[in-house]
Amino acid sequence: MSTVYEQRLxxxxxxxxxxxxxxxxxxxxYGLAVSGKRPSLAGYTRQLWSRRHFIVAYATAxxxxxxxxxxxxxxxxxMTPLLNAAVYYLIFGLLLGTKHDIPNFIAYLCTGVFxxxxxxxxxxxxxxxxxxxxxLIRALHFPRAxxxxxxxxxxxxxxxxxxxxxxxxxxxxxxPLTYRWLLVVPMLLLQSVFNSGLAMIMARIGAKTTDMAxxxxxxxxxxxxxxxxxxxxxxxxxxxxxxxxxILDNNPALIFNNLMxxxxxxxxPASSLPNHVWIITCAWAAVVGLGGYMFFWKAEEEYGRG
Amino acid sequence: MAETSTNERSxxxxxxxxxDPEERERLAKEEELRQIAASRRAEKVPTVIVDDVHIVYKIxxxxxxxxxxxxxxxxxxxxxxxxxxxxxxxxxxxSFTAYKGEAVGLIGSNGSGKSTxxxxxxxxxxxxxxxxxxxxxxxxLGVNAALMNDLTGERNVVLGCLAMGMSYxxxxxxxxxIVDFSGIxxxxxxxxxxxxxxxxxxxxxxxxxIAAAKTHDVLLIDEALSTGDSAxxxxxxxxxxxxxxxxxxxxxxxxxxxxxxxxxxxxxxLESGVIRADGPTEEIVSEYEKYMKNRx
Numbered sequence: 001m002s003t004v005y006e007q008r009l010x011x012x013x014x015x016x017x018x019x020x021x022x023x024x025x026x027x028x029x030y031g032l033a034v035s036g037k038r039p040s041l042a043g044y045t046r047q048l049w050s051r052r053h054f055i056v057a058y059a060t061a062x063x064x065x066x067x068x069x070x071x072x073x074x075x076x077x078x079m080t081p082l083l084n085a086a087v088y089y090l091i092f093g094l095l096l097g098t099k100h101d102i103p104n105f106i107a108y109l110c111t112g113v114f115x116x117x118x119x120x121x122x123x124x125x126x127x128x129x130x131x132x133x134x135x136l137i138r139a140l141h142f143p144r145a146x147x148x149x150x151x152x153x154x155x156x157x158x159x160x161x162x163x164x165x166x167x168x169x170x171x172x173x174x175x176p177l178t179y180r181w182l183l184v185v186p187m188l189l190l191q192s193v194f195n196s197g198l199a200m201i202m203a204r205i206g207a208k209t210t211d212m213a214x215x216x217x218x219x220x221x222x223x224x225x226x227x228x229x230x231x232x233x234x235x236x237x238x239x240x241x242x243x244x245x246x247i248l249d250n251n252p253a254l255i256f257n258n259l260m261x262x263x264x265x266x267x268x269p270a271s272s273l274p275n276h277v278w279i280i281t282c283a284w285a286a287v288v289g290l291g292g293y294m295f296f297w298k299a300e301e302e303y304g305r306g
Numbered sequence: 307m308a309e310t311s312t313n314e315r316s317x318x319x320x321x322x323x324x325x326d327p328e329e330r331e332r333l334a335k336e337e338e339l340r341q342i343a344a345s346r347r348a349e350k351v352p353t354v355i356v357d358d359v360h361i362v363y364k365i366x367x368x369x370x371x372x373x374x375x376x377x378x379x380x381x382x383x384x385x386x387x388x389x390x391x392x393x394x395x396x397x398x399x400x401s402f403t404a405y406k407g408e409a410v411g412l413i414g415s416n417g418s419g420k421s422t423x424x425x426x427x428x429x430x431x432x433x434x435x436x437x438x439x440x441x442x443x444x445x446x447l448g449v450n451a452a453l454m455n456d457l458t459g460e461r462n463v464v465l466g467c468l469a470m471g472m473s474y475x476x477x478x479x480x481x482x483x484i485v486d487f488s489g490i491x492x493x494x495x496x497x498x499x500x501x502x503x504x505x506x507x508x509x510x511x512x513x514x515x516i517a518a519a520k521t522h523d524v525l526l527i528d529e530a531l532s533t534g535d536s537a538x539x540x541x542x543x544x545x546x547x548x549x550x551x552x553x554x555x556x557x558x559x560x561x562x563x564x565x566x567x568x569x570x571x572x573x574x575x576l577e578s579g580v581i582r583a584d585g586p587t588e589e590i591v592s593e594y595e596k597y598m599k600n601r602x
Contacts, residue, residue, distance in 0.1 A: 026403070027355050032354075
């Protein structure tokens with residue numbers, strides 16, 4: 001307390017009524033709040049909403065900056081998904097011959113690859129979103145959830161480029177354009193909510209446990225092989241015990257893949273989807289989206305520490 | 307009080323015609339600052355209260371055996387909790403109260419905890435113990451981290467402003483002012499070129515211009531005054547003074563004792579994470595200069 005005494009000698013301390021107060025009481029008297037305190041969930045949501053322009057501008061800027069060093073520039077937005085699909089087609093279509101039991105394998109494969117890629121990149125970049133942006137976090141004030149959400153928006157923007165490529169591939173392989181294509185909109189909306197939630201969960205875990213960034217690629221790869229990207233999951237659900245089959249069938253990534261295939265490809269029958277597919281999808285989006293948001297908000301004041 | 311003595315000095319200087327105009331201008335500015343401070347201080351409203359604050363940095367990846375896989379394995383086998391974790395106790399129990407209208411300088415040698423204190427007041431660094439109470443949300447002057455070198459100056463201005471929490475309407479309103487202030491377009495249309503093509507001085511000017519576009523209740527400045535050429539330095543000092551008028555309280559961290567003297571009426575001297583002295587700028591800075599000379 002010696003400094004407060006010093007200040008009084010210097011004549012800079014408050015009126016006499018204030019001098020006997022402890023710092024906490026003084027703060028309360030003048031309505032000062034603890035600096036960097038976590039706001040309430042409603043207040044946090046309001047702050048986040050007021051930063052929506054920043055989230056979009058930041059995501060677009062990151063995406064633009066990503067390819068400025070390459071000579072072909074933004075063409076890579078389209079080239080990257082095309083090359084990805086080509087590699088998987090070479091391995092799983094031509095060399096391993098997975099395609100024999102699936103009609104229109106090229107469209108089936110590309111849809112799976114692009115849709116899963118969205119979730120995969122959102123989770124991976126979400127895991128690093130706090131640790132890689134400590135400079136930003138330590139310099140400016142904004143709800144930290146902006147970061148994992150912005151990284152999901154980046155992936156969504158990339159997916160939209162991929163979707164244009166995908167639409168061309170699907171039409172070129174002889175699928176007709178039907179009203180079912182409209183289902184793409186709600187499906188992508190739900191997947192974006194799901195991915196943001198997952199990115200926020202991973203962002204909090206990744207901020208505390210930096211080793212997560214090393215571990216995630218393996219977890220994601222396991223997830224990918226069980227999500228029916230390259231082959232139909234029925235290959236293993238048939239032989240597995242019942243509870244394994246239930247888990248595999250309700251895998252959100254698999255449901256998103258199959259929904260997208262059903263929306264775009266006429267050759268995929270509605271019977272390939274589980275019962276109540278939209279209810280399951282909405283439930284996944286709501287639980288992971290809201291849960292992830294709350295989980296992330298709980299540690300808001302701790303991001304940026306050491 | 308130090309105030310009165312300097313006031314007398316400045317009046318004396320005015321009467322004495324031999325004093326050079328630069329000095330007179332400086333004194334006039336000081337006088338203006340004191341008046342702002344005095345009028346605001348009459349209310350004596352605290353805006354920042356720092357109560358016995360300790361700040362500890364936790365650092366991963368330091369310490370022995372960090373590179374060797376076998377030692378990492380043996381640590382895992384022996385279940386040692388956090389192997390390469392070391393701690394730096396940067397701030398060790400500081401307390402002070404800043405009032406509305408004050409400009410407080412923070413001085414001290416490298417690693418004395420100045421910037422850490424500032425970051426903690428801004429609420430960007432959590433405290434290990436103690437509490438910091440503030441009026442509204444203090445903001446650090448600086449947007450460096452939000453800007454991207456691969457983007458044009460133009461887009462960086464927009465991005466920086468949005469990062470500070472402005473709306474698109476505010477950005478549109480302030481855009482031209484920021485570009486003009488930075489002086490980037492004085493020699494051709496540089497604002498539409500990527501920032502990586504700028505010289506370091508130009509980039510620093512643009513960064514400062516963006517950061518200084520917003521007014522704050524409690525403004526924290528970390529060595530921002532020494533950027534650009536002398537003409538820009540003068541302009542930025544004027545801008546800081548303006549910001550000070552609009553802001554409630556200003557904190558300035560600097561190794562430039564001149565800018566501390568020009569801007570602040572109160573100075574806190576930190577050394578090894580504790581307050582060594584707290585008082586009127588002139589007194590504390592002279593003492594600090596003496597101390598630094600002896601250490602050399």
